[in-house]
Each structure stands twice: as structure tokens, then as C-alpha cells.
Amino acid sequence: MDFLAESMGFDHYIPPFATASGPEILEGVNYASGGAGIRNETGQFAGDRISMDRQLENHKTTVSRIVKMLGNRESAMDYLSKCIYAVAIGSNDYFNNYFIPVVYPTHFRFTPSQYATVLRRQFSQQLKTLHKYGARKVAVHGLDMPRCTLFRLSICAINEASCMAYITNAITLWNDELKPMVAGLSRSLPDANFIFINFTGITTSIVNSQGFNEDINFPCCQVYGAGNIIPLNCKSNGNVCSNRSQYAFFDAVHPTEALYELQTRRTYRAQSPTDSYPFDIEHLVQL
Template sequence: MACQLKTLLMLLVFLLISNLQHCVNGRPQVPCLFIFGDSLSDNGNNNNLVTMAKANYQPYGIDFPEGPTGRFTNGRNIGDIIAELLGFENYIPPFATAPEGFEILQGVNYASSSAGIRNESGQHLGNRISLDRQLQNHQYTVSRIIEMLGGNHRATIYLSKCMYSITIGSNDYLSNYFLPMFYPTSQQYTPEQYAKLLIQQLTLQVMTLYRYGARKVVLYGLSQLGSIPAVLSLCGIVSSSCEDSFNKVVQLFNDRLISLVADLNKNLWKAKFIFINTTSMDLEYTSSTFQEEGFKL
């Protein structure tokens, strides 16, 4: 899975930078990168929260130069790989420790482990920064950028050239819908209704990001949750039908996310959105889809 994800990320960045114009050697391919999401992208925002969802201790970070930093991996995470391939000299800093100076012009990472599209997702683990709160934090960053650049017009032009990455939704299932002992959602909604509800809320959140100036947005689909260790343990090693049921529920979300991306591209002026299928290795199809969408920076 790690190799597949890296391949998809490399393909994404290759397609983005292959369409760049007037690039300057030695500089990042985009002026800034803003990262939203959960533990797949969190690089330290949960470190000082009262929560069980934190990773600023070993063995996390054993292959990362700085050691344990709050990244939920032995080394780099999704945001780090994207930043590196886009040519940033440093990784995008977490909002929790982001500098107040001109460094924020290169971007901020707002991701928080156990966070979800829904505000209550992950609450049984303790504090987390939901996507709504991440957007509030980004609003503060945008206000600072407006001050630095000397007005709304200059900030709008600048932000429109930036890249925005959103990896969210897994916890709305793993730390909400699939935990009926903590959350009532599985009794309140069928899988189809819940997927529709999540996409409706995500649509509002993406539109908020659009109002803040985002025009180049990458939305990651959910992976096959039936294959992760926690679900395998829950289902048992011989119950493949259980694993399949998890995957089918998540696919309902992915299908609606694909439709959302198509609608956003059709209806939002001068904006381009891309859906990343993290479960597919049909790179030829993915490449042709990106080229047809004409995603340019």
C-alpha cells in the first residue's frame, strides 16, 4: 500500500508540474501548499492536545531525521512527500507551531489525527481538530497573508496559485459510523444516507475553502478500510465477507466524492479539483483523467 500511494503521489505531482508555465529553476513549483486532513497528513498538530491520538513518541519517526514529531509514520507522510516533490526546501509546518512571519506564505499544515468531516468523529479518543476547525485556522492564516501582501486583491491572486490537499473521511467511519457503542450514526442512517450526509457537509467545507481563495484542490478518496489492521482484527482472519462489507460502505462515499469533484469543476469559476483514487493502480486511466481535466498550476 505504501508503494502504491507513493506512486500515485509521484504521478500527481508529475502531472501538475508538467503543465506549469514560466517556472524558475530552484524554486518550488507552487508558491504555497496548504494541507488539511487526519493522521495521514498530521505532522504535529495533536502533540499538545489531550488525546490518545498522538504520535510524538517512539517508535514513530524512527526513520525521520528529526525523530518523533507527531507524524503517524516511521518517516514522511503524504504532505511531506508532496512538498518534497513540488520542490519546497522545507516540509510544510503544522499550524500548532507555524511561525507568524513570512514563512507562512509557503503554506501551513492543519491536519489532525482522529479528525473527520463531522465534528464529533473521533471524540472518544479525546481532543482533535475537525475539518471545520481546520478551516477556521486557515481563515486566520489567510487574514495574516492579506496583511503581509497589502490587501485582498494581491492575496487572492497569490492564493489562487497555491495547492490545497485534503485527506479526510476515514475517521467518520472508523471513529464514528463503525463504532455504535460510542456514536448513534449507524442506527440513524443507512450506509447510503450516511455517505450522502458526509458529502453534503464536505461540499459546504470545500466551498468555504473556495471562498478563502483556493482554486487548485486535490481530494483523496478513502482507502479500503476493510484491509487495515483494526478492521481485520475486528472481523477475524477468516471473515472476508466482513472486510468486504466495510469496503462496500466506504465505496459509497468514494462514488459520491467523484461526482462532487465533477460538479465542482463544472460549476466553480477558474477552479480545478482532482480526485485521487488511493485504491486503484490503473495509472494509465488516472493519467488520462488528469490530462482531460486540464489541471494546471
């Protein structure tokens, strides 16, 4: 989201909720939490995280502070209606929930299609809550490219081709739920505009055109081997590539800054009609 703030003209990072205070909250607050998801149990095996429901509670606190700052609720709601809300969540509900059947029962309770529908219903309610708290310009990001990095391969525990097919199908089902959801929210909440960002399409186009090193077994840093439960982190004292801008992934799961920046610039200003629906964030800002 830092690159998005830059695209919108900010010369500083948006502060996290934990430290944001005083007048600075009028310029934005970052509620993101590593490992968190739409479902409250998502990511719990990895430690503490702030789920979407808790993030909404934190935003409610921010709204109450803005009401006090501006003097009344009407002024606060008018102010918030001009803000951009970038919502990028859901990846962990798959990679730190549904795709880990040894920890979570969701894999056995729902088919991929059923899970996407259940998740979408919960997410839709959360976005309606966000609207209740003043949001009128909301950009909903689809999930990132479903590539089989070492992390995804370790989750699948099957060969790469099968892993790609399984993950791609599940993520596609989820992304396919989002576009009609966004359209439905804009219809049912006519005072608001919801848009969908096709993150998978954007990323695939960027990777294909930018010449990134696409060997998924060799991210920028040297990661722990298959003997670990999840070969995710960079290896202590391991090798790190000298040309990071040529790699799509830094470790076994996280994209490099180079890829993040290109992704965000394109989510702000679409380069293809399929990048966003019904329009891009730049247009959303101008409404």
C-alpha cells in the same frame, strides 16, 4: 503530505498551523489533525482533535495573516489562487465514527448509502468554504484501501471475509460520491479546479506490484493482542521487522513510510488513467 511537498520541489516539510508563523506561511501550512473528520463528533472518543470545520477556521486565520503580509486582500487572493490545496479526510468518519456503533449513533441512523450522501453534502459545503477563502486548485483524496487490518477486524467483530465485504461496500459508496462531487464543484465554481485522487486504486496497484508482505495479521511491529479494546498500537518492547520496506502496514492500522511514499509519488504524477480525475496534481500545479 510531506512527500507531496517533496514532489513539488520543496526541500523542507510544510509547518503545522500550530507553529507556522511569519513569512513561512507563504510556502504552505499543514492543518492535519490525527483522528479528525468531516463530522465534528468524529474521533471524540479518542481525545482532542481538530475537525475539518475547525481546520477551515484556522485557515481563515492564515488568510488574514497573508492579507496583512501582502498589503491587501486582492493580492492575497491572487497569491492563494496559485497554491495547491491537498484535502485528505474522511477515513476517521468511518473507522472512528460510523464503524463504532457502541460510541456513535450514525451507524443506526443511516444506511451506508445514506451516510455517504450525508457526509458528501457536508464535505461539499466545506470545500465551498475553502474556495471562499481563496482556494482555486484543490486535490480531493478518496479513502485509502479498505483492507481488514487487525484494527478493522476488531471494529467489525466478525470474520475477515464478511468484514472485507462490509467495509469495502461502505468505502466504495463514499469514493463513488467524490468523483461526481468534484466535477460538480468545478462546474459551479468555474474559476477553480477540483480533482479527485483515486487512493484505493493507487494503493491496490502498488501493493500488488511491489511485493509487500500482505499478511494482514502480521504488520511490521508486534501489536497488542485481542484482549485489548482495539489492538492498534505497537507493543512495548515488542518485535519490529527489520525489512520495513516490504510491509504495507507498520502497526495495526497505519501504512509504512515505504507505502506512503509510493502512494504520494503516484498521486502527484499518475501512472494510470484511473489514478486521478480529470488529471493529476502535477497538471494541477501547471494551470
